Amino acid sequence: MTSSPSERFDVVILGGGPAGHACAVEASACGRSVAVIEASELGGTCLNRGCIPTKLFLGATDCVHELAAQAKMRVASGSIAIDLPALQDRKAKMLAGNRQAIEKDLSARGITLLRGRGTVVAPGMVDVVTAEGTVRVEYGDLVVATGSRPTAFPGMTPDGDRVLDSDGILDLSDVPQSMVIVGGGVIGLELGRFFARLGTSITVVEALDRLAPWEDPEVSKTIAQLCKREKWTIHTGKRVASLVSDGGRARLVLESGDEILAEVALVATGRGPVTEGLGLENAGCRLDRRGFVTVDERLRAADHVWAVGDVNGKAMLAHAASHQGAYVARCISGCDTGNYTPGPMPWCIYGAPETMRVGEMPAELEARGLHPRVSRAMLAANPIAQAHASVQGFVKIAWVDGRVHGVTAVGHGVAHLITQATIMVRDGWTAEDARRIIWAHPTLDEALRHALTADTTDA
């Protein structure tokens, strides 16, 4: 039962994360009336439980890693104490400030914010359950931007006690002595690095045969070498039979029967879409077998319904979400009539070592029947990597017919190279292109130049 007459907007957006926010800003700039419905907190996963708190945690503890690296060179000694409760306070204040900034931005642009859970009740109509009652809104176009949440396999469901997902781990105020992480993917690695810097002993169980299994195999190998150097215990190719809280500890049993006990467990085995109970079937949308909203080449889910960001499962990254949100706003406004062609997608893993990747690496190029060649530059020869006493790692380029098709790197600070690499892949640079520009010296960027101008070999 709605408590007030319905209001109509050209564009109604379900979800105020990066996808919804970017869509709202662009649609309003194109002159549309826009409402954003947010059930929880503005900024979505990215601001509240994802990109921003994890990078705050890593940034605040970089000094621990840097000191350890310099201590190995015998030029520094001592220790750094990280105050986790103080860091949690800083996180809370920083996130609140960012949420406020988003709210002010929406208001300054004349975008209506409805706080509550939205459900599609019929084509063109959404009910929003707010603290004051249910409000009905009508839409010209609906944009579904409800994002994702952690997923877990049966037998290892986070219970909020000793077995946690990334949401729970990010709120810890006590440093655990030990942590077992299920999933050696991006969340497992980034959060493992943070807690390792606080002194937590880390064990990772990864089902596939290497850490970060979607990365170039040489990158995975370097990640594993560096984690082992930091005393991580790594089990790859191992499957978990059960993981439960038991007597104040997390008890993990592998299918082999081996048992791992830790103070806390982090389940980081991937994320799934938030689509349940949205009434999307009432708008004519279809879901795939994993629950992601099916979209066409223009990110349309049904007539006058679009799905952007994590919820369509195309690329579960904040920059992909906001890029899709802005594109759909332009489609709705008639400013973009082409298919969605995002170009090469940049990927990074943060902490130490960082990784970056854009375009296609040899395995993908070979799978397409192409004959890639590769070139490399080792960070050991780079003066910035040397200065930071972090020389492990490399930049690797995949070439087809003399043009750059993919770039990856692992090592100190390499995520900073991602935008240059994205432009190189998008524009299909040749080695000559690299010679034509002046590269500042000394920079990490020079590792990219050395890789671009190095001799190529078979992949």
Ligand SMILES: Cc1cc2nc3c(=O)[nH]c(=O)nc-3n(C[C@H](O)[C@H](O)[C@H](O)COP(=O)(O)OP(=O)(O)OC[C@H]3O[C@@H](n4cnc5c(N)ncnc54)[C@H](O)[C@@H]3O)c2cc1C
């Ligand atoms: C630990 C972690 C670290 C990450 N680090 C990075 C990173 O470094 N770089 C990167 O690119 N990506 C990172 N990501 C991924 C990134 O957070 C997501 O890709 C991004 O947030 C997706 O944006 P979105 O707008 O699609 O969805 P979300 O950010 O999930 O936002 C969806 C919003 O919809 C709201 N909502 C859901 N249902 C309803 C409803 N019925 N009514 C109203 N509102 C609703 C939710 O409350 C939420 O606010 C990270 C994720 C995690 C978990």
Ligand SMILES: NC(=O)c1ccc[n+]([C@@H]2O[C@H](COP(=O)([O-])OP(=O)(O)OC[C@H]3O[C@@H](n4cnc5c(N)ncnc54)[C@H](O)[C@@H]3O)[C@@H](O)[C@H]2O)c1
């Ligand atoms: N830096 C970033 O851009 C960033 C950071 C964090 C999260 N994210 C986004 O969040 C998404 C989710 O991150 P994630 O780390 O949860 O997923 P992921 O897909 O990155 O990694 C999950 C890992 O868990 C492994 N796994 C799956 N089931 C398992 C099982 N039963 N036992 C052991 N291992 C198992 C997988 O093989 C994989 O290596 C990412 O795909 C990414 O899109 C991005």
